[in-house]
Amino acid sequence: MIVLILVVLTIYLLINKWMKKKSDSLRCLMGKTAIVTGGNSGAGYGIATLLASRGCKVIIADCVNGENSRDEIIRKTQNPNVSYKYVDLSSLKTVREFCEGIKISEKKIDILINNAAIGLSTNKMTADGLNHVMQVNFFGAFLLTHLLLEPLKNADGARVIFVSSATALLHNLRMENLNLTDYPHTVSYIKQFYANSKLCNIMAARVFAKRLKKYGITAYSVDPLLVGSQLFRKFFEFVVEKLWKICMMVCMNEVEAAETYLHLASSEKLDNSSGGHYAACSKMFIPRILKNEQFCEEIWDETEKLVKLEPEERL
Numbered sequence: 001m002i003v004l005i006l007v008v009l010t011i012y013l014l015i016n017k018w019m020k021k022k023s024d025s026l027r028c029l030m031g032k033t034a035i036v037t038g039g040n041s042g043a044g045y046g047i048a049t050l051l052a053s054r055g056c057k058v059i060i061a062d063c064v065n066g067e068n069s070r071d072e073i074i075r076k077t078q079n080p081n082v083s084y085k086y087v088d089l090s091s092l093k094t095v096r097e098f099c100e101g102i103k104i105s106e107k108k109i110d111i112l113i114n115n116a117a118i119g120l121s122t123n124k125m126t127a128d129g130l131n132h133v134m135q136v137n138f139f140g141a142f143l144l145t146h147l148l149l150e151p152l153k154n155a156d157g158a159r160v161i162f163v164s165s166a167t168a169l170l171h172n173l174r175m176e177n178l179n180l181t182d183y184p185h186t187v188s189y190i191k192q193f194y195a196n197s198k199l200c201n202i203m204a205a206r207v208f209a210k211r212l213k214k215y216g217i218t219a220y221s222v223d224p225l226l227v228g229s230q231l232f233r234k235f236f237e238f239v240v241e242k243l244w245k246i247c248m249m250v251c252m253n254e255v256e257a258a259e260t261y262l263h264l265a266s267s268e269k270l271d272n273s274s275g276g277h278y279a280a281c282s283k284m285f286i287p288r289i290l291k292n293e294q295f296c297e298e299i300w301d302e303t304e305k306l307v308k309l310e311p312e313e314r315l
């Protein structure tokens with residue numbers, strides 16, 4: 001019995017240590033500018049805080065009032081260069097307006113963190129006629145990254161980061177369900193869109209990496225391993241209150257979860273590599289379907305149509 005407890009404890013400590021691995025990058029980020037979508041909560045809030053603490057100028061892009069998060073980050077980091085701008089990833093129009101505003105206010109963007117995501121949704125279809133979960137978690141970021149190409153080009157070696165999750169392994173993505181708006185409204189369906197959107201984010205990092213190489217812009221995807229993120233908090237609390245407390249002990253907090261983001265955004269070790277998928281500051285394997293380049297290109301082309309990219313905006 002004691003042996004068993006020791007074994008379990010050791011495994012737990014090892015996993016915990018692995019998950020909480022810190023970036024070895026010590027780069028100062030003064031003079032750099034970053035945008036963090038969904039920077040108001042969860043790991044997005046964590047990375048906004050970490051970037052600000054290194055002297056980076058940070059723009060929190062979110063759809064709920066980010067003023068409190070902004071003030072909190074300024075207070076914690078003593079970096080006054082943190083601002084909040086409104087964007088609703090579930091609306092192509094506000095994504096366009098946001099990017100127009102950025103192009104006027106910023107001449108360059110060094111770091112773009114496409115982090116915003118929703119888990120469950122009661123809304124099947126957005127005003128743009130797209131699947132709600134897919135639009136917030138993937139289509140919106142896809143459009144936003146295209147529209148910020150100019151300021152990204154103006155930076156010296158800009159980095160774009162897409163946030164994924166281990167649920168990507170549970171995807172069932174096909175051309176036919178990329179934009180599905182007519183489906184039985186059950187949790188299992190919506191979980192599936194979540195998984196598919198997270199797969200698309202790994203795909204986006206790989207294809208953007210290829211297409212942006214000529215501009216010296218790199219792209220990565222990250223799994224924050226944040227089981228305790230706000231996204232699932234309510235769900236856990238509802239199902240198993242006791243387990244949630246244990247989960248919070250095991251899980252990382254928001255800032256710890258953002259270490260891999262910081263690694264991808266700043267590490268000198270990544271200067272010459274692009275397109276990889278990372279967790280716990282190390283390279284991870286990707287779902288097999290993404291090695292099928294033709295499949296990725298088809299999803300990409302269809303997504304260009306769904307988000308109504310103009311021909312001259314395509315890469």
Ligand SMILES: *[C@@H]1O[C@H](CO)[C@@H](O)[C@H](O)[C@H]1NC(C)=O
Nearest residue numbers: 030031032033056057080081
């Ligand atoms: C804010 O950030 C920009 C870009 O990184 C920098 O040029 C500027 O000096 C910063 N301002 C302050 C007050 O730190």
Ligand SMILES: *[C@@H]1O[C@H](CO)[C@@H](O)[C@H](O)[C@H]1NC(C)=O
Nearest residue numbers: 128129130179180181182306
């Ligand atoms: C997304 O799919 C629905 C049907 O499932 C369709 O009504 C809608 O027009 C599609 N959206 C776009 C932008 O093609």
Ligand SMILES: *[C@@H]1O[C@H](CO)[C@@H](O)[C@H](O)[C@H]1NC(C)=O
Nearest residue numbers: 157267268269270271272273
């Ligand atoms: C990246 O490439 C440049 C030029 O090819 C080289 O000078 C530099 O040492 C490389 N950096 C890393 C981390 O490999």
